[in-house]
Amino acid sequence: MNGLTLAGVTAGYRHRPVLRGLTCGPIPSGCVTALVGPNAAGKSTLLRAIAGLVHAQGSIRFGDRELIGMPARERAHHLAFMPQALPQDTGLSVIEALLGAWRAMPDGMLRGSEAALLNRVGEVLDRLRLGHLGMAPLQSLSGGQRQMVALAQAIIRDPPLLLLDEPTSALDLRRQLEVMGLLGELAREGRTVIVVLHDLSLAARWADCLLVMNQGAAHSFGPSETVLTPEMLDEVYGVEARIEPCSRGGRTLLIDGVSERAMPG
Template sequence: MSGLAAPGLEAKGLVIDVPGRPDGRAIDLAIAPGQRWGVLGPNGAGKTTLLHTLAGLRPPRVGEVRLDGRALARWRRRALARRLGVVFQERHDDFPATVRETALIGRHPFLSPWRQEGPEDLARADAALARLDLGHLAERELSTLSGGERQRVSLATVLTQAPDIWLADEPTNHLDLHHQVAAMALLAEQADQSRGVIMCLHDLNLAARWCSHLLLLYPDGQACWGPAEAMLTLAALERLYDQPLTRVEVDGAPVFVPVR
């Protein structure tokens, strides 16, 4: 890892570009090493658009994203790819590849042109596959896997990359309960190793259990953000989801349940 200097990835006066929606509130936040940010909001609120904007994959309507104080537009793409890792909600793989070959894509930003992966790259990929319970599938064609297995390959690919900042769009998508917990534990582990993590989530209770900070995105473009304990209020969450909720405590952690 490349010694990330605080505050890491920053959104400065950021308004994401959602077609047909007014500007709403500009977002100013910093994803510092060790933090686990969760992005919550209903369908269409702009969670994926925000994540892609933070990754430099689409331009903002207003404002900018900075890494180490420098606008993403000023970074070389290879250098940026070494620092930011993206777990996409869905993968569309057009070329046949094995699970191991797919995980090795995470090493591409670190390889010079025409250089093949070496023993260290292979060891990183195999360790990542083992961490995601995929070692026994290393030689399988990616196209033969289930949706949940493919999602774990996506996580393993970014783990092979070992970026300073993880941007994960629905990292538990398609996963069964056991692997949901394993995926969230992996992201928490990355934060514990002084990496920054921001993830879009649909599961409110996973966010309440695992996130240190939350960003709430409303369909009208409004937003609020801060430490998780300050964001996890019934008033804010019921407005966010247009859904009455009740809050209970389980082992000292909040759990939110719809009341109808």
């Protein structure tokens, strides 16, 4: 099974480095790993560095393959990236958007007839409960619907490494639960699933592992139940918090206030 290992990863944008020698892993396959941390911690930049969308140095290994320096068309064989939002100024329909995501694969990966491809599109739309939107233009969809289509584009090629940047941010509560449940299913099918989440309660309930980021570095990494602690929340988020057991056997995150270390003076 594939896992992802990060060693000395430095990445960012022109004149603005974001990640500074980040080392972590292996991030295992078969489970959901949430990237969490305060704003500007480097979560989205790390996801984009893994996807090859920003310049990175160091080592990012998926299984026995080095992703840094790998040609984009070869990288497409191993991973899919879901951005925070799809472009709104497009005349494509939902089905056309999924067909485009499939056809972006390297030629050697394209397989099956046009009918088989349409079958695959139908399977993905049904799995995400989007079948009724197949012919709808993307520009007519709500923010949450576009987010679901972006998820469909990410999974259409059945990638072994799935990178998702805030996939629940525009969704209502029911859709959030459905998406996180689906990500768990996809992970249990053998994929490495890495997702940026701002909602720590959602991460506590659904993520198997947490990578906590702060100021462009990895603060802590491991099983959710060992990483999500009052001490971490104080150090990284500057809040006083409790982690309480709930009646169904899970854990509930309760924020009591701003910690002394976060207060001015």
